[in-house]
Amino acid sequence: MTHDWKAIDAAVRVEPGEKSKLKERDTVCDHLFADRDAAEAALKDCAKAINDLQDRLWAERSRSLLVVLQGIDTSGKDGTVRGVFNQCGPLGVSVTAFGKPTEEELAHDYLWRVHAAVPKKGMIGVFNRSHYEDVLVVKVRGLAPSETIEQRYAQINAFEKHLSENGVVILKFMLHISKDEQRERLQERLDRPEKNWKFNAGDLEDRKLWDEYQSAYETLLDRCSTAHAPWRVIPADKKWRRNAMIAAIVHGTLADMAPTYPRVSWKPTDFTVV
Ligand code: ADP
Numbered sequence: 001m002t003h004d005w006k007a008i009d010a011a012v013r014v015e016p017g018e019k020s021k022l023k024e025r026d027t028v029c030d031h032l033f034a035d036r037d038a039a040e041a042a043l044k045d046c047a048k049a050i051n052d053l054q055d056r057l058w059a060e061r062s063r064s065l066l067v068v069l070q071g072i073d074t075s076g077k078d079g080t081v082r083g084v085f086n087q088c089g090p091l092g093v094s095v096t097a098f099g100k101p102t103e104e105e106l107a108h109d110y111l112w113r114v115h116a117a118v119p120k121k122g123m124i125g126v127f128n129r130s131h132y133e134d135v136l137v138v139k140v141r142g143l144a145p146s147e148t149i150e151q152r153y154a155q156i157n158a159f160e161k162h163l164s165e166n167g168v169v170i171l172k173f174m175l176h177i178s179k180d181e182q183r184e185r186l187q188e189r190l191d192r193p194e195k196n197w198k199f200n201a202g203d204l205e206d207r208k209l210w211d212e213y214q215s216a217y218e219t220l221l222d223r224c225s226t227a228h229a230p231w232r233v234i235p236a237d238k239k240w241r242r243n244a245m246i247a248a249i250v251h252g253t254l255a256d257m258a259p260t261y262p263r264v265s266w267k268p269t270d271f272t273v274v
Helices: 005-012 036-060 077-084 112-117 132-137 146-164 179-191 192-199 201-208 210-223 239-256
Strands: 062-071 093-097 126-128 167-177 231-235
Touching: 005 146, 005 231, 005 239, 036 077, 036 126, 036 179, 036 239, 062 077, 077 126, 077 167, 077 239, 112 126, 112 201, 132 146, 132 210, 146 167, 146 210, 179 192, 179 201, 201 210, 210 231, 231 239
Parallel strands: 062 126, 062 167, 093 126, 167 231
Antiparallel strands: none
């Protein structure tokens, strides 16, 4: 790999205990992966390498990787899944989209459905939205009392610590786009017939609450970026740069985990296939 993933990571990571300063964070960041062709080549290499490492992770069967994708409507959560994990076979990656909770889910605590979807040992699991909706939409739309929401930041940190102490490596990405970029993407959904199906009038209602959502994001970044599960704020106005950055960090993390094929206790020469 020609890129320095640690430098990319350092540029987008929210350091635990520090303020995220979301308003000051760039949504373009054209000094990182400045060249589009190079970014696309890096993405391709990383996607293939992620698949190879996942194979080892599965053979090792002792740890898993959880990738949490959060972002405002049109920020590119689906596109990230397609772009970064397209080389992985369906056996090794599970993708879970969290929508409005069902009646059954609401009858449990809010982490119940999330815990059930955490990838088992050997798997990469991707969350398209997550338990963070319970301090985002739930907060902005007033779906729970503010005291209840207030308690959740510490509960989420404890939950993620529990997972990380039990073999789950957690990567959390906020896909950060500008309000202008969202306008263009929503307009495109109206202008292009093949994208009409993606348009949801409810997204316009959420757009009116842009500032409230940004503020809710800032709070969770400030309070839930921890040593065991730090947040990364990914500049996401350019889809190719977003994918290249996320792929670089996912690949770098998996490479650091260094999963290895288990050694067998017998000698292959002891057997003959007839
Ligand atoms: P997406 O917009 O991600 O493509 P959907 O159109 O199914 O997918 O939208 C999912 C919706 O579910 C979003 O509006 C999101 O805010 C909502 N949602 C997710 N989790 C919760 C939750 N815990 N409580 C209420 N609403 C939620």
